[in-house]
Amino acid sequence: MSRRRRLAAGLVALAGLTWAAGGAAAAAVSPDPASAASWTVYHGSPRGTGVAGPVTAVDTRTRAWTSPTLDGELYGEPLVFAGRVYVATQNDTVYALSAATGAVAWSAHLGSPVPSTSLPCGDITPTVGITGTPVIDPARAEIFVVADEMVNGSPAHMLTGLATATGRTEMTQDVDPPGADPAALLQRTGLTLDDGRVVFGMGGNYGDCGSYRGRVIAAPETGGKPRIFTVDAAGGQSQGAVWMGGAAPVVDGSGHVWVSVGNGSVDSPSQPFDHSDSVLELSPTMRLLQYFAPSDWASNNAQDLDLSTAPALLPDGQVIGAGKNRTVYLLDGAHLGGIGSEQASLGSACGDDIDGGVAVSGMTVYLPCQSGTIAVRAEQSPPALRLLWSSGTGGGPPILAAGLIWTIGQNGTLYGLNRATGTVRQQTSIGAVANHFPTPAVAGGLMLAAAARNVVAFAAPGPGAPAPAIQTAPPGTTAPSPPASQPQAAGGGLPAAALAGIAAGALIVIGFLGWLLWQRRTTGHN
Numbered sequence: 440m441s442r443r444r445r446l447a448a449g450l451v452a453l454a455g456l457t458w459a460a461g462g463a464a465a466a467a468v469s470p471d472p473a474s475a476a477s478w479t480v481y482h483g484s485p486r487g488t489g490v491a492g493p494v495t496a497v498d499t500r501t502r503a504w505t506s507p508t509l510d511g512e513l514y515g516e517p518l519v520f521a522g523r524v525y526v527a528t529q530n531d532t533v534y535a536l537s538a539a540t541g542a543v544a545w546s547a548h549l550g551s552p553v554p555s556t557s558l559p560c561g562d563i564t565p566t567v568g569i570t571g572t573p574v575i576d577p578a579r580a581e582i583f584v585v586a587d588e589m590v591n592g593s594p595a596h597m598l599t600g601l602a603t604a605t606g607r608t609e610m611t612q613d614v615d616p617p618g619a620d621p622a623a624l625l626q627r628t629g630l631t632l633d634d635g636r637v638v639f640g641m642g643g644n645y646g647d648c649g650s651y652r653g654r655v656i657a658a659p660e661t662g663g664k665p666r667i668f669t670v671d672a673a674g675g676q677s678q679g680a681v682w683m684g685g686a687a688p689v690v691d692g693s694g695h696v697w698v699s700v701g702n703g704s705v706d707s708p709s710q711p712f713d714h715s716d717s718v719l720e721l722s723p724t725m726r727l728l729q730y731f732a733p734s735d736w737a738s739n740n741a742q743d744l745d746l747s748t749a750p751a752l753l754p755d756g757q758v759i760g761a762g763k764n765r766t767v768y769l770l771d772g773a774h775l776g777g778i779g780s781e782q783a784s785l786g787s788a789c790g791d792d793i794d795g796g797v798a799v800s801g802m803t804v805y806l807p808c809q810s811g812t813i814a815v816r817a818e819q820s821p822p823a824l825r826l827l828w829s830s831g832t833g834g835g836p837p838i839l840a841a842g843l844i845w846t847i848g849q850n851g852t853l854y855g856l857n858r859a860t861g862t863v864r865q866q867t868s869i870g871a872v873a874n875h876f877p878t879p880a881v882a883g884g885l886m887l888a889a890a891a892r893n894v895v896a897f898a899a900p901g902p903g904a905p906a907p908a909i910q911t912a913p914p915g916t917t918a919p920s921p922p923a924s925q926p927q928a929a930g931g932g933l934p935a936a937a938l939a940g941i942a943a944g945a946l947i948v949i950g951f952l953g954w955l956l957w958q959r960r961t962t963g964h965n
Contacts, residue, residue, distance in 0.1 A: 473490065479518055490839045517880045525575065562645040610662045624641050624643065633696060638696055653671065680700070793813075813830065853869050870895070
């Protein structure tokens with residue numbers, strides 16, 4: 440090989456290696472992302488990681504579309520499947536919207552919602568209908584919801600399966616636990632799927648009035664007798680809601696179900712533990728496998744200090760949980776260990792309750808503190824928790840898309856936060872929201888957010904599609920930049936390391952081509 444050819448081969452190889460280094464940085468994504476084309480369960484996957492499929496950017500400058508005004512308030516997260524967006528209202532109506540235009544493809548009104556005046560307490564008005572996020576089984580092309588309906592003059596919780604293509608009812612059955620008072624129960628969690636069953640939690644209405652017990656219910660998708668785990672199951676015990684700020688039960692790779700539980704009626708440590716204020720791992724058949732509770736569980740019960748986030752399952756087997764006492768707990772997922780057995784804790788992690796679903800990226804968990812999203816990193820050896828940042832922005836359950844953390848505030852604003860610093864990179868108004876725990880979804884080239892009675896869509900193209908130019912800060916302001924030592928996604932797309940590698944490789948190739956041209960000209964003059 441000539442000297443010139445050897446040099447050319449070396450330069451091209453160096454450019455390739457530099458590109459590979461940048462490409463490796465670009466490919467370092469969290470496990471268990473949602474499909475780019477669909478979002479069929481709360482926070483995009485059975486593990487509830489809140490990680491979107493590949494998205495290059497989100498265009499928050501203008502809306503792709505806004506749905507018509509729907510017939511009731513929206514409490515759940517939008518779902519996406521087969522070119523349609525699905526939502527359900529407190530008027531017991533399920534809607535399928537065109538993902539291209541937002542127009543209604545079909546709607547199914549399942550029954551008469553329960554008037555809030557007929558319930559012993561609560562904060563959902565004027566009616567209670569479908570509160571929890573539905574779930575879609577792609578293999579069956581069926582969407583499942585739990586609707587609070589008036590049946591023969593009394594409230595009842597009805598599990599209904601609808602064909603995603605037409606809205607035709609495929610199954611329906613009453614899922615109220617035997618002996619329970621349906622008026623005292625609220626089905627607040629999202630729904631999920633596990634081993635052919637629809638899994639969801641139940642708790643009480645806001646105010647914990649009436650007599651109820653928290654439940655985790657696994658009902659066959661085809662109908663039939665559900666399996667039920669009951670919190671505060673002993674005589675004289677009650678409460679222990681499984682509500683999790685609207686998050687769905689988390690399903691791990693073995694099909695085990697993870698939930699957090701609110702305050703129970705037992706408020707003295709001298710009394711038997713009632714499985715309240717806890718993180719539980721259950722089998723697919725709703726058998727209790729193990730649990731964790733803080734050492735001050737009884738005191739938390741007395742003060743209504745629930746554990747109320749979705750358990751965050753980390754890739755190394757650790758688990759993070761948090762709640763209204765504003766403490767974050769790091770647990771050994773293989774050995775929860777019972778009462779007071781956390782590996783580490785982080786007190787006063789934020790200034791308000793921590794309720795709802797989470798976003799998980801490696802060993803970092805983004806938590807829904809109501810006073811603003813926070814980021815916490817876990818360490819394995821020795822076990823430890825570190826607060827990375829507290830944003831003071833947003834507060835609704837976060838998701839991760841296009842390199843940013845997305846959260847919806849009570850002010851009706853959708854924020855995109857820098858994942859390294861928590862500073863605002865993008866923001867836009869979606870309008871008033873209906874509840875404390877709104878959370879967006881990303882699939883099918885769209886970011887979707889539910890306002891009180893509308894779905895709002897923004898373009899969120901995947902790789903290969905034209906990436907829109909994005910507005911990175913509110914008009915008239917400058918978005919703060921992260922410290923130079925921390926990588927930052929450019930425009931919410933590729934990380935800085937990837938862009939640097941690509942640029943360096945391009946410069947090397949350009950330089951080599953220039954050298955060849957000079958050599959050719961020099962040779963011609965000699």
